[in-house]
Amino acid sequence: MLAIIILTVLMGLAVGWSIGANDAANSLGTAVGSKVLTLTQAIILICIFGYLGATLQGSHVAKTIGKGIVPMNLLSKESATYIALVASFGACAWVVLATYWKMPISTSHSIVGAVAGAGIAIHAPLNAKVLIDIFICWFCTPIGAAILGYIFYRIFKVVLYAIIPRRHFKRVMSILIILSGCYVAFTWGGNDVANATGVMVGAKILSPTLSIALGGLAIVIGITTWGYKVIETVGSEITQLLPIMAFSAQLASSINVNMYTLLGVPVSTSHSIVGAIFGVGLVRGIRVINVRILRDIVISWLATPFISGVISFGVLKIIMIFIKIV
Numbered sequence: 001m002l003a004i005i006i007l008t009v010l011m012g013l014a015v016g017w018s019i020g021a022n023d024a025a026n027s028l029g030t031a032v033g034s035k036v037l038t039l040t041q042a043i044i045l046i047c048i049f050g051y052l053g054a055t056l057q058g059s060h061v062a063k064t065i066g067k068g069i070v071p072m073n074l075l076s077k078e079s080a081t082y083i084a085l086v087a088s089f090g091a092c093a094w095v096v097l098a099t100y101w102k103m104p105i106s107t108s109h110s111i112v113g114a115v116a117g118a119g120i121a122i123h124a125p126l127n128a129k130v131l132i133d134i135f136i137c138w139f140c141t142p143i144g145a146a147i148l149g150y151i152f153y154r155i156f157k158v159v160l161y162a163i164i165p166r167r168h169f170k171r172v173m174s175i176l177i178i179l180s181g182c183y184v185a186f187t188w189g190g191n192d193v194a195n196a197t198g199v200m201v202g203a204k205i206l207s208p209t210l211s212i213a214l215g216g217l218a219i220v221i222g223i224t225t226w227g228y229k230v231i232e233t234v235g236s237e238i239t240q241l242l243p244i245m246a247f248s249a250q251l252a253s254s255i256n257v258n259m260y261t262l263l264g265v266p267v268s269t270s271h272s273i274v275g276a277i278f279g280v281g282l283v284r285g286i287r288v289i290n291v292r293i294l295r296d297i298v299i300s301w302l303a304t305p306f307i308s309g310v311i312s313f314g315v316l317k318i319i320m321i322f323i324k325i326v
Contacts, residue, residue: 004081005205011088012211013218016196018095019107020050020222023192023269027185028178031246036177047220049182053189054216059208060264061191065198068130068264069112070119072202082316082325083118084199090114090312091195098300099226105300106268109138111195113305117313122325137260141267142275148252149279157244157283173243180250187257188269193219195266241277249276271301 027050028042037045067073072080091110098105112134119126164172196218197211206214241249253273260267319325 001078001081004085008081008085008088008203008205009200009214011085011092012196012200013214015088015092015095015107015111016193016215016218017222017225018092018099019192019195020219020224021226022095022099022105022222023107023188027188027269027273028181028250031177031181031250036174036243036246037181042181043223045178045182046185046223049185050189050223051216051220053186053191054193054212054219055189057187057190057261058193058197058212058216060261061194061266062198062201062208062212064130064134064264064266065111065115065194065202067202068127069115069134070124070126070202072124072199073204075124077204079122079124079325080203081205082319083115083122083124084203084205086118086121086312086316086319087111087114087199088196089315090117090308090310093311094304094308098304105304106138106270107192107195108266108268109301109304110308111198112266113307113309114312115199116305117309117311118316120309121313121316121320134265137265137267138271141256141260142271142278145253145256145272145275146279146282148256149249149276150282151279152248152252153245153280153283156248160244170243173247176247177243177250180247180254183254184250184257184269184273187254187261189216189219191257191261191267192269198266241280245277245280245283248280249273252276252279268301 027046028037031037032039032042070083072083075083088111091107091114094110094114095105095107112131116126116131160173161169193212193215197206197208197215200206200211201208205211250273253269253276256272256276257267257269
């Protein structure tokens with residue numbers, strides 16, 4: 001059993017790595033796309049503020065992932081551990097594939113689908129109310145971010161040009177984009193670290209404090225090793241961003257995600273930033289939106305919880321052929 005626990009911790013850290021690799025773009029991809037930051041500068045800031053968000057706010061969503069979807073605290077130690085192991089594997093496998101394809105999917109969708117799939121495989125009860133609430137929030141996340149992004153850009157493109165002296169405009173906008181991007185990184189770390197550590201907390205493998213610290217570290221490693229791939233997609237391929245557009249999108253996304261984090265709801269930071277970028281892009285007209293990229297992103301979003309759920313369900317069923325889990 002000790003070997004399974006160690007493997008589960010390692011798998012959870014792998015999820016954290018995959019989150020950093022895929023979701024790093026959600027924080028400062030827009031800043032890179034608008035040429036305010038270089039890729040290296042963006043990655044350094046994401047690491048710092050993402051880790052701070054994970055350690056300071058990560059516990060809110062970890063409780064939902066660990067106990068809200070499948071009540072692992074009510075299951076036997078063995079059952080809870082296998083659910084944590086297989087769910088981590090299912091989520092990580094799909095996120096790694098999506099990252100290879102440069103698609104900004106939702107790691108929140110991936111881990112929620114994987115936990116549910118593993119729970120079904122072992123005949124554990126699912127909390128239907130929590131799942132319904134999560135699905136509703138998933139639907140509302142990109143819409144809310146798009147609305148905020150549209151409103152913010154409408155306001156800021158008038159107000160900022162009026163109050164900032166022309167000779168200082170570029171410098172001030174660069175500062176605003178960096179600050180709002182750091183806020184996005186902070187809220188992302190607070191919401192998404194639970195995707196890596198929540199199942200370990202629920203299975204009582206690690207304490208909340210230790211699991212969040214380790215998950216945050218794994219995310220940082222993911223950012224530095226593979227995070228550049230999806231940053232390119234979010235930063236420049238959805239729509240070309242002007243500085244005020246980048247600032248509006250980042251502020252809209254961070255406020256959106258932070259609200260859900262404080263409520264303990266695991267939402268998609270990918271949904272939020274892409275929705276916000278879409279919203280600011282609409283101000284200039286639908287013609288500036290790369291509809292093909294947006295279509296591919298939406299399809300991958302919809303497929304994510306089902307694919308990760310099927311993976312974890314199948315893997316756990318195979319394990320149960322050889323091992324009796326009680």
